[in-house]
Amino acid sequence: MKIRRFTGLVAASAATALVLAACGGSSDDDNGGDDDDTSQTDGAGGDSPDDDPDAPGGDAEGLNESTQISLGWNQHFYEYNGNTETGNAASNNNILHLMNNGFAYFNEELEFVPNEEFGTMELADDGVTATYTIADGVTWSDGTPVSAVDVLLQWAATSGHLNTVEAETDEEGEVTNQDELDAGVYFNGTSPTVAYFQPTPEISDDYTTLTATLSEPFADWQFQLASGFVPAHVVAMRALDIDDPQEALDTLVEAIQTNDTEVLSPVSQFWNEGFQFDGALPDDELLYLSNGAYLLTEISGEEYVVLTANPDYTGSQAATFETVTVRFNGDPNALVDAMENQEIAVVSPQATSDLLTRVEGLGEPYSFTQEDTATYEHIDLAQNNEGPFDPATYGGDAETARNVREAFLRVIPRQEILDQLVIPLNPEAEIRNSQTQVPGSPSYDEIVEANGMTSYDEPDVEAATALLEEAGVETPIEVRFMYDTANSRRSNTYQLLASAYEESGLFTLVDAGSTDWGSLLADTTVYDAALFGWQSTSTGATNSQASFYTEGINNFYGYSNPEVDALWDEIATTVEPEDQAPLLGEMEAHLVNDAFGLVLYQHPGLTAWNSDVVEEITPITMAPTIFWNYYEWTPGGAATAS
Secondary structure, three states, rough: OEEEEHHHHHOOOOOOEEEEEOOOOOOOOOOOOOOOOOOOOOOOOOOOHHHHOOOOOHHHHHHHHHHHHHHEEEEOOOOOOOOOOOOOOOOHHHHHHHOOOOOEEEEOOOOEEEEEOOOEEEEOOOOOOOEEOOOOOOOOOOOOEHHHHHHHHHEEEEOOOOOOOOOOOOOOEEEOOOOHHOOOOOOOOOOOOOOEEEEEEEOOOOOOOEEEOOOOOOOOOOOOOOOOOHHHHHHHHHHHHHOHHHHHHHHHHHHHHHHHHHHHHHHHHEEEEHHOOOOOOOOHHHOOOOOOOOEEEEEEEEOEEEEEOOOOOOOOOOOOOEEEEEOOOOOOHHHHHHHHHHOOOOOOOOOOOOHHHHHOOOOOOOEEEEEEEEEEEEEOOOOOOOOOOHHHHHOOOOHHHHHHHHHHOOOOHHHHHHHHHHHOOOOOOOOOOOOOOOOOOOHHHHHHHHHHHHHHHHOOHOOOOHHHHHHHOOOOOEEEEEEEOOOHHHHHHHHHHHHHHHOOEEEEEEEEEOOOOHHHOOOOOHHHEEEEEEEOOOOOOOHHHHHHHOOOOOOOOOOOOOHHHHHHHHHHOOOHHHHHHHHHHHHHHHHHHHHEEEEEEEEEEEEEOOOOOHHHHHHHHOOHHHOOHHHHHOOOOHHHHH
């Protein structure tokens, strides 16, 4: 099979890495919003109703067998394995979230909540030994128990430790060594964070417990191997032509433990490609099993999928609607049209002022909410291109370059940008003041208090002027500014910035905007400053490390600070969350003092629903957004009456 190799940007979508935001729901962007290429990579889910036995969906008895609901999304479902290079997309993982459970999930407060109905994850006092235990009675929909072999396979596939060959690509990203990949062991969804687990994990004789050892303490261990499992017995049965599920599991365990490349080669190929769907349900029902609330029962091309309540699921996160249909359309206006025509009951389209006006005009029985999404907008400055922010421009004088960078950032009208471009879409929006944490996450306030970024909330031209006078540089300084010219909000941001800099007399922006901005980010010879979005995929402490660490995969700008690197090393090995926040605050203070760049805001989102059909729609600022609390959805009055 011919495949394309994603660039390092996309490859960075490990469980605790930021991903480049492009093309997605609940954003304003044509190719600069929430990322539908590499999105939900952590265990995701919702508030556990365990404490409230009367909560909607609290048990299987909450199901109203006469109800159905249709939701709209912008991209179609196409792959069951959400961990592959091709399958890691919100459009896939939204559907999989309805079908399958894991060890933990994010709730409405963005806390990572254990799901002990599925199993337990425990870290020993030594800080490096993690034990994963599957709870009794958890089964795949073919009757095969969910087992620790499913977890072992995910380790084998995503750690990279068993791969014998890696993909080689040409300048256009086309794989050039496909024959070698087919002949070797090549799992294409490897994650540098799962790689912390080595050597090969041990598994109990009854396949209920996996014991994995970290090479060193790792702050975000709990986000690894937490969810997104595919049935290991199916992979082995189909890859190795074995009919018996138990024999398949035994063969797979032995191959992983002994690193049997002859067996692992076809296993890796099937793991990569075997769960890709071509617009219809496969004839082989084993390729879309469920261990959760819903069964996948129909795929109609790129138009819609249908899920039906799983009668064998006995957990608390049970279906409240008998049937869920997710309809796909990339046109946000078409999604609102479909809602107005009562073809769908819930939409989360790309937010624009015009679309908000349409939704506001729908009236009863429609409700809507304006919320933050998982993507945040920011400006980064290149320090490695002999431009105005590079010490090389000033004979290696790092302090002069730093002063020029700070002066540039001091002129940015953050509040004006927010007021004009975001507040109309989300009246509750605020300036984001952390490079590493989503507003509302547990450590956000503590980090903001420590990092000093709030001093940039309003522009300070006087301070910028003093900095440039101290630097002894001539003004105005030309700065090539890159942004997405196809994105109206970013084009408007550029105009506000250009006006502010012209008025200051200190800088002149040179328009380096491009529709190819994403592919140009790694080439700082074409720009000095860049405006774009990162998408947060978890609240993990190391979520942003690759953006600021020396030669990190998302650090395009030549930024390097040994103290920052040392703090990241300490953060990565600090397991207790309460001990991570002070370190992150200290690290971010270095970023602010170094004038690395500046965060602007969290992208605004728009979600609308028909209250006659469904209630309890409460999207969160992390994948799977509107789908996270499906077990709390309540049929509306009209749906119940029908």
